[in-house]
Amino acid sequence: MNLIKRLFTKKQNGEENVFENNLDSQKISEKESDGWEAIPTFIEMNPKDYERISVIVTAIAAGDRPDSQFVIKRILQRNPEARTVAIISASLVSELADDSQLFVKSIAKKKIDSI
Template sequence: MQFFQKWFKHSKKEKLEESSTLNSEIKPSDNWEKIPAYIPADKSDYKKVALIASAIAASDRPNSQFKVKRILKRNPEAITVSLIASSIAAGVYPESQFRVTSIYCKR
């Protein structure tokens, strides 16, 4: 089972599509702070997550060794903000799809 390849192996076609999109990033001023999409997971979750991920990855290569460098989880604040923003936008354009690329918070 090539479970992790779909996440870590990208084709050249995908890279070309990403580079061809227009990047109209707006530089925020100093009083805006970027909210990260992922935050470090709790230390209590490391053992369980590393064991599950290694077991899934080892199904293809049972004689391999795996080292989990870091474990991240979704930021609950970013999830809430992106759900609210996309719900408001879906009310205006119900047939559209939305992707939240970054979230900033005024500090």
């Protein structure tokens, strides 16, 4: 992980701006204290699919080396709610500027206080 941070680190005005990975950005943010709840980009996968996904991933990763071994620690899938919101919002914004490329960094929804 340190190698990735060093590759994506830029020093500007004596400060370092470190590239953040999606999983690190899911930490508690300042928005949550204001009544906003962060929607995670990735969620846990159904345990029934672990074996099939593990076999496919290790077969692709092994390639021409059948003697290699892999340990899969965690399997995540894209959050369908976050994906839908990102597609809709990017589509609406791109209508204003053709040939634009957009990146959604985080998605949050307003917390509904129960009575």
